Amino acid sequence: MTAWTTQELIAVSASRLLADDKVVFAGVGMPLVASVLAKRLHAPNLTIVLEGGIVGPRIRPGQLPVSTNEMRCAPDAAMLTDITDIFLLAQRGYYDYGFLGTAQVDQFGNINTSFIGHPDAPKVRLPGTGGANDIATSCNEVFIVTTHERRRFVETVDFVTSPGWLGGGDQRREAGLPLGGPSTVLTDLARFTFDPQSRRMVLTGLQPGVDVDTVQDNTGFEVICGEISELEPPKDRELSVVRAIDPDRAFTG
Amino acid sequence: MTVATGPAPGQESLGIEKVMTAGRAIETLVADGAHLAVGGCLYSRTPMALLMEVLRQRRTGLTLSRSLACYEAEMFLAVGAADTVETAWMGFGGRWGMASVMRERVEAGTATFNEYSHLGIAMRYRAGAMGVPFLPMRSMLGSDLVDRTDVTEMTCPITGERLIAVPAVQPDVALIHAHRGDAYGNVQIDGYLHMDFDIARAAKHVIVSVEDVIDHAEIMRHPDRTVIPHFAVDAVVPATHGSYPHELYGVHDANMDHFDDYAERVRRDGTAGVVAYVDEMVHGMADHAAFLDTFTVSEVDRSHDIVKDLL
Numbered sequence: 001m002t003a004w005t006t007q008e009l010i011a012v013s014a015s016r017l018l019a020d021d022k023v024v025f026a027g028v029g030m031p032l033v034a035s036v037l038a039k040r041l042h043a044p045n046l047t048i049v050l051e052g053g054i055v056g057p058r059i060r061p062g063q064l065p066v067s068t069n070e071m072r073c074a075p076d077a078a079m080l081t082d083i084t085d086i087f088l089l090a091q092r093g094y095y096d097y098g099f100l101g102t103a104q105v106d107q108f109g110n111i112n113t114s115f116i117g118h119p120d121a122p123k124v125r126l127p128g129t130g131g132a133n134d135i136a137t138s139c140n141e142v143f144i145v146t147t148h149e150r151r152r153f154v155e156t157v158d159f160v161t162s163p164g165w166l167g168g169g170d171q172r173r174e175a176g177l178p179l180g181g182p183s184t185v186l187t188d189l190a191r192f193t194f195d196p197q198s199r200r201m202v203l204t205g206l207q208p209g210v211d212v213d214t215v216q217d218n219t220g221f222e223v224i225c226g227e228i229s230e231l232e233p234p235k236d237r238e239l240s241v242v243r244a245i246d247p248d249r250a251f252t253g
Numbered sequence: 254m255t256v257a258t259g260p261a262p263g264q265e266s267l268g269i270e271k272v273m274t275a276g277r278a279i280e281t282l283v284a285d286g287a288h289l290a291v292g293g294c295l296y297s298r299t300p301m302a303l304l305m306e307v308l309r310q311r312r313t314g315l316t317l318s319r320s321l322a323c324y325e326a327e328m329f330l331a332v333g334a335a336d337t338v339e340t341a342w343m344g345f346g347g348r349w350g351m352a353s354v355m356r357e358r359v360e361a362g363t364a365t366f367n368e369y370s371h372l373g374i375a376m377r378y379r380a381g382a383m384g385v386p387f388l389p390m391r392s393m394l395g396s397d398l399v400d401r402t403d404v405t406e407m408t409c410p411i412t413g414e415r416l417i418a419v420p421a422v423q424p425d426v427a428l429i430h431a432h433r434g435d436a437y438g439n440v441q442i443d444g445y446l447h448m449d450f451d452i453a454r455a456a457k458h459v460i461v462s463v464e465d466v467i468d469h470a471e472i473m474r475h476p477d478r479t480v481i482p483h484f485a486v487d488a489v490v491p492a493t494h495g496s497y498p499h500e501l502y503g504v505h506d507a508n509m510d511h512f513d514d515y516a517e518r519v520r521r522d523g524t525a526g527v528v529a530y531v532d533e534m535v536h537g538m539a540d541h542a543a544f545l546d547t548f549t550v551s552e553v554d555r556s557h558d559i560v561k562d563l564l
Contacts (some may be wrong), residue, residue, distance in 0.1 A: 028346070051371065052294060053445030062564065066347035069294040069321070069447065069501055075563045080502075081445035082378060083294060083320050091391055116366060119401060124365065125359040127351055130321060130342035133370035135394045160265075163395035169373065174393035176406075176415025191306035 004234050006147060006188040007252040008242050009207060010035060011184050012234040017097070022096040023047045025139055027131070028065050028073075029251045031099035034145075036061075036245050041238065046111075049095060051131045053086055055079040061142070064251060068131075078190045087131065090138040093179055098139030100132050100182075102146050104157045106220045107201045109164025109182035109194060110137065112157040119159055129161045136162035138205060140182045148187035153219040165199035190215045191231060194223050195224075202226040208233040258358040260384075267469065270436040271489045275306040275541065278460045278488035283307055284547040285428050290378065290456055292322045292429035294447040295346070296507045299499040300430040301325070302462050302541035307428075309535050318424060320374055323499070324527075326516060327354045328487045328535075331527035339422075341371040345559050347516055351515040354524050366543040369393070369402055373419055378448055380421030381455030427456035431481070432498045432504070433469070434463040438486025441478040444502030445508040462492035464504065493555070494545050506559040508552065 004012070007030060014034035018024055020043040026035040032048070036059045039046045048055050052069035056078030059065070065072035074080060089095070102114040103126055113132055117123030136142055144164075146152055164182045165172050172181050181199075183190040191205030203215060204226045216223045234242075244250045285288065293299040304325050307315070310428040311334070317326050318339035319440070326343055331354045343366060358364035370375065370392040380388040389407065392416055393399055399406065407418040429449050440461050443451060451524035453459050455514060459483065464528045472479060494501075498508035519525035538544045543551075 029360070052297070063563065066320075067295045067297070067322070068510075071444075071502060071559060074502070080445045083371065083448055084375035084451060087375060087392070091372065101386050114398070119397070121362075124359055125356045127344035128340070128342040128366070129370050130367045132373040133396055134372045137370075137392045137394065141413065160397045166395050170539040172395065177391065177394055178414075179391075185385055227384065245470070248391060 002006055004239055004250070005253060008187060008239060009188050009234060010145060011148070011252055012238045013191070013207070015041065015232060015238070016145060017184060018043050018046055018097060018142055021045045023048050023049060023094060024097040025090060025099070025135055026102070027051070027099055028068050030145060032059065032064065033242060033246055033251055034099070037238065037241055040241050049086060050085060051086055053081045053083055054080060054182045055081070057079070062247050064246055087134050090134060093138070093242065094242045095139045096141060096182070098135035098142045100135060100142055100144050100162060102144060102152060103148065104152055104154050105144055105185070106154055106157045108132055108166060108168050108199055109185065109201065110157050110160045110166065111144065111162040111164060112159045114161045115159045130248070137177055137180065139180050144182050144185040146187055148189040148215070148218050150218050152219050153221065155221045165194060168199040169197070173212065189218060193226070200224060201230060205229055205231045209233050257298060269485050271486060272436050272466060273488050273490060275462065275492065277301050278490050279303065279306045279310055279519070282458045282460055282487055283312055285312050287425040288316040288318065288422070290424035290427045290452040291317055291319040291325065292427065292447065292449045292452060293496065293499065295323045296512070298430050298447060299323065299325055299460055300428040300495065301497060301499055302495040303428040303430070303460055303490065305535045305541060305544065306334065308401060308531055309461040318374070318422065319427065324352065327352050327527055328531050330354055330364050331360050331524045332531050337367065338364070339369065339374070341369055341374050345512070346517065349512055353519055354527055357524060358505050366401055367487040368410040368421055369396060370398060371405070373402070373404060375448055375451070376419040377422040378451035378455045380419060380450040381423040385421060387418040387420050389418055391416060391558040393417045406515050422455060424452065424456045426458045427452040429453060429459065429502070430459045430492070431461050432464050432501070433465045433467045433484070434489050435459055435467055436489060437469065437483035438481070439469070439472045439479050439483045439530045440486065440491050441472070441475070442480050442482035446480060450480055453485055459485055460488045461486055462489060462490040462495040464493055464495065464501070466491050472551045492541055495541065497545060497553070502562060505553070507508040508548065508556055510552070
């Protein structure tokens with residue numbers, strides 16, 4: 001068995017969420033690694049869309065982009081357009097999947113990437129939403145993917161940058177958001193899904209060698225357990241492709 | 254500025270020729286306190302020659318808006334040229350990290366970062382470009398961003414749905430770098446357009462720097478490539494490598510070694526490091542050509558090689 005890094009584990013687990021013939025709105029970093037991996041393994045007809053106006057590129061192994069607005073995003077693209085068009089296509093409902101990272105996430109999948117502390121006198125002013133709010137609003141299914149730390153998984157986020165299920169139940173629909181909502185939270189420790197009624201996060205998967213107590217210790221709210229399965233460890237084939245995609249471990253180290 | 258001479262039959266002119274230096278364009282079109290819409294996105298097709306000229310002329314009280322802001326906004330904040338940035342995201346990313354000067358100034362309350370969703374910024378420009386007071390969208394609904402910007406929730410008059418009304422913005426000046434344009438201001442951009450289609454239409458004045466000033470006859474051969482019409486443009490500034498050290502689609506990569514140097518200065522000296530960078534690279538240089546001369550030929554050539562690998 002090959003050992004893997006935390007980010008490799010997350011990338012491999014995330015890639016398995018992506019089915020063939022779908023459209024994924026991928027941010028740079030881990031979401032793009034996961035999407036390229038899926039395309040090379042089980043989802044060759046997956047269409048990758050990047051925020052910088054790029055539809056359907058074939059990202060070159062060893063040439064991962066650092067931003068969504070650069071030429072490394074564009075090899076063999078089917079269309080180059082503008083940022084506005086990319087987000088209007090999202091609002092129109094064309095994107096099956098979106099990925100979100102987070103500084104803070106609560107039990108309803110609401111995400112904060114704006115402020116730590118009170119917004120009027122923030123302890124930390126974070127870089128902001130970028131396209132995250134738009135992805136959270138308009139992608140048909142949203143995956144929250146992050147390293148699992150207690151400071152990230154909080155009872156209440158300091159600020160809702162990107163809406164998940166808001167206060168739970170029907171609140172998302174009532175707020176005027178007809179599409180999407182987070183379906184899965186994937187970390188280096190666990191997988192959560194959301195209860196279809198309460199919309200609260202439910203633990204349904206554990207990464208290899210992780211137990212429920214470890215997940216609870218690293219989570220700032222009470223972990224509710226559903227039917228839990230052990231997630232399959234990364235296969236050698238998956239790891240070798242990840243390492244070909246990101247040989248310098250710029251995003252998977 | 255020269256007025257084109259009278260047209261020969263079949264050779265009608267499109268009016269005033271607008272080719273001028275960056276110095277002249279900024280001097281005549283950018284006032285203190287102006288709202289500048291910055292073209293490109295992050296480190297792609299940033300109008301660096303124009304932005305550095307604004308800094309060189311020591312404008313103050315500016316508002317910068319951009320789709321995603323990179324370190325150019327940090328330079329404006331650090332030297333006190335701008336006090337407000339409107340964007341969806343401000344930072345650098347990758348190994349270069351966050352915009353620490355922005356953090357410092359916003360956390361101290363001496364600068365304002367108006368954060369819209371990325372589609373929110375786009376709709377602000379597009380509404381301005383369309384000449385309507387607002388556009389509706391679904392982004393930002395249910396988020397706390399609504400309370401911290403001038404967007405407002407509305408009820409759709411047709412369906413009764415909840416929507417966000419995004420107010421139009423018509424910036425005082427748009428600064429854009431493009432691949433080519435003629436003397437009248439017909440401008441062509443290759444590759445992704447970022448938000449430049451809209452900011453060129455929304456802004457009250459438009460300054461476009463171009464890699465190449467081409468004959469109008471060449472524009473006429475490929476008019477489908479023109480994305481900004483001449484009547485929207487006030488100044489055409491010849492500027493080869495006008496976005497360098499940021500990338501230009503199809504022409505050259507960003508100079509990431511330069512980014513490393515810049516980021517190291519910021520890590521070491523914070524705001525003072527950025528001020529020193531501006532002193533050296535902007536005020537210490539007569540113009541953008543002098544700034545470009547600080548890079549070695551092989552460094553610049555290397556940035557062109559990626560195009561062969563990728564496109």
